Amino acid sequence: MKFFIDTANLAHIREAHDLGILDGVTTNPSLMAKEGIKGEQATLDHYKAICEIVDGDISAEVLSTDFDSMVAEGKILAALHPNIVVKVPMIKDGLKAIKYFTDNGIKTNCTLIFSAGQAILAAKAGATYVSPFLGRVDDIGWDGVELIAQIANIFAIQGYDTQILAASIRSSMHIVKCAEAGAHVCTCPLEPILGLLNHPLTASGLAKFVADAEKMKEIMQEQA
Numbered sequence: 001m002k003f004f005i006d007t008a009n010l011a012h013i014r015e016a017h018d019l020g021i022l023d024g025v026t027t028n029p030s031l032m033a034k035e036g037i038k039g040e041q042a043t044l045d046h047y048k049a050i051c052e053i054v055d056g057d058i059s060a061e062v063l064s065t066d067f068d069s070m071v072a073e074g075k076i077l078a079a080l081h082p083n084i085v086v087k088v089p090m091i092k093d094g095l096k097a098i099k100y101f102t103d104n105g106i107k108t109n110c111t112l113i114f115s116a117g118q119a120i121l122a123a124k125a126g127a128t129y130v131s132p133f134l135g136r137v138d139d140i141g142w143d144g145v146e147l148i149a150q151i152a153n154i155f156a157i158q159g160y161d162t163q164i165l166a167a168s169i170r171s172s173m174h175i176v177k178c179a180e181a182g183a184h185v186c187t188c189p190l191e192p193i194l195g196l197l198n199h200p201l202t203a204s205g206l207a208k209f210v211a212d213a214e215k216m217k218e219i220m221q222e223q224a
């Protein structure tokens with residue numbers, strides 16, 4: 001499973017990149033706004049800055065919701081860098097835009113996926129990625145991981161090339177569950193990724209190793 005970071009924060013992107021486990025980045029208008037990015041040129045410049053840090057797929061979302069405007073916006077985004085993936089919402093015009101981009105060699109990420117039916121439509125239109133929103137499905141009392149597993153099963157049976165990008169991930173355990181359920185990619189903020197590092201037995205085991213190493217150093221100094 002690939003790891004994408006879900007943020008527009010350049011420091012967090014650098015930190016995840018420096019861990020050596022980062023395969024790409026996803027952003028959305030809310031995440032861009034959180035970083036204070038306003039206006040078209042500032043937005044395009046920010047995407048370019050992200051592309052300079054990470055050599056992997058970078059999702060950049062269109063803001064409009066009609067076919068012609070989405071195509072126009074997507075072309076501008078895709079022209080920024082070969083790694084840009086145009087993120088398009090799961091609506092009727094979005095589906096048509098995905099087909100258009102696919103036919104013109106532009107990668108897409110179909111966002112706002114909440115059902116297997118929506119994932120099938122996006123795959124049929126040729127989306128590079130579908131983004132089921134696992135956390136938001138959990139929020140309404142349904143099972144987000146089960147949705148990922150259902151889509152993974154359907155895509156395997158049908159032989160779809162579209163990759164499942166598990167989104168709206170809220171915890172380290174969500175990441176592990178997505179890997180088990182067959183997601184090709186998970187995208188989440190830095191914290192759940194860093195959370196995977198932690199285990200109390202690792203912490204107590206390391207404390208003992210460090211203490212014993214100190215004792216060994218003291219003995220070696222005494223003997224020197």
Ligand SMILES: O=P(O)(O)OC[C@H]1O[C@](O)(CO)[C@@H](O)[C@@H]1O
Pocket residue numbers: 006026027028111112131133135136167168169187188
């Ligand atoms: O429910 P949340 O935490 O706002 O997450 C929404 C998700 O939507 C996305 O836009 C999908 O890629 C991600 O940026 C994010 O994972």
